[in-house]
Amino acid sequence: MLSINDYLQAGETVVSNLVIENYRKIGLSDEEFLFWLQLYRSQKKGDLFPDLLAISEMLEKPKEKVYQLLNELVSRGYIRIDTKQNEQGQMMDTYDLLPIFDKIAGLQKKQLIQKEQQSEENAVKTLYQDFEKEFSRPLSPIELEMIGQWLETDGYKPEVIRLALREAVLNQAYSLKYIDRILLAWERKNLTTKEQIAEDQKRRKQALQQKEIEAESSVQEPLPKVTLHNWLNPEDSE
Known part of the structure; x- marks a missing residue:
């Protein structure tokens, strides 16, 4: 034992x-x-x-x-x-x-890249589905090509395109040209993530509210009519 x-x-x-x-x-x-x-x-x-x-x-x-x-x-x-x-x-x-641990680290890095690629592919697939859902119809070949250009050529992230789609829907503008203008406006402002866009929208909303407050405070109420008394000639008093 x-x-x-x-x-x-x-x-x-x-x-x-x-x-x-x-x-x-x-x-x-x-x-x-x-x-x-x-x-x-x-x-x-x-x-x-x-x-x-x-x-x-x-x-x-x-x-x-x-x-x-x-x-x-x-x-x-x-x-x-x-x-x-x-x-x-x-x-x-x-x-x-120790080289065995280097190989394990390389394996984990490869797995992470594959996971990110799969996540990105799923995000793109969901994006196309969101467009068809909001438009209530299948996308045309031209529309599919334009969305593909946003993703591959312009480098817009799916989450950013989805926000632009939401902006268009809120304005009842079911047009990819309208969405393209939104994306270009954000690009000119160097807004590339959903967090940056949300912060910009928050600042614009606050600025608009401030202007409304200032506009309301600048409107003066009419002064009440005051009877004027002519002490030299009482008959001329109003």
């Missing part, structure tokens, strides 16, 4: 879940990952350049197979062999196992 002392003396090897969850996605086989894990375990115990013969015995694989695994992982960039100076000033070889 395993004693608690045996368990404690054996130590532990902590591996990030990022490695466990993604080693297959970055191109490692189960066999390659297990070999990498043995190198990682040895380094955590202080052996930066472990004996491959010992690892072959632990994995119960021929030494030729273990050397093949190492060469394969080095050639594919999962492991680097570095030469460093130790505390005694001696040069020694070490296995750099």
Whole structure:
């Protein structure tokens, strides 16, 4: 039976879940990952350049197979062999196992780009659907081309085009030319995001309200008629 002392003396090897969850996605086989894990375990115990013969015995694989695994992982960039100076000033070889984390970072970046692209494609698809919903009819080829030009040539974001569509609908102007004028007006003001447009609309609304207040305050009430008394000639009093 395993004693608690045996368990404690054996130590532990902590591996990030990022490695466990993604080693297959970055191109490692189960066999390659297990070999990498043995190198990682040895380094955590202080052996930066472990004996491959010992690892072959632990994995119960021929030494030729273990050397093949190492060469394969080095050639594919999962492991680097570095030469460093130790505390005694001696040069020694070490296995750099960190490249695997660089590959995981690259995988995550690629996944993020794919997610953003998918989100953008969905936003564009929804935009066309919004136009057809507001216009209560399918879009004509010319209209489809014009919206495509806004997106691809002019670089307007779907959310900005959607705001311009909303402005047109509020003014009961179901015309892409009208929407185009709105977009051009925002572009001249360098308004490129929905937040900037919302802030501009807020400022315009506040300015309009201020003008209305000033206009109301400038209208004076007619003065009441005051009877004038001519003290020199009372008969001429009004």
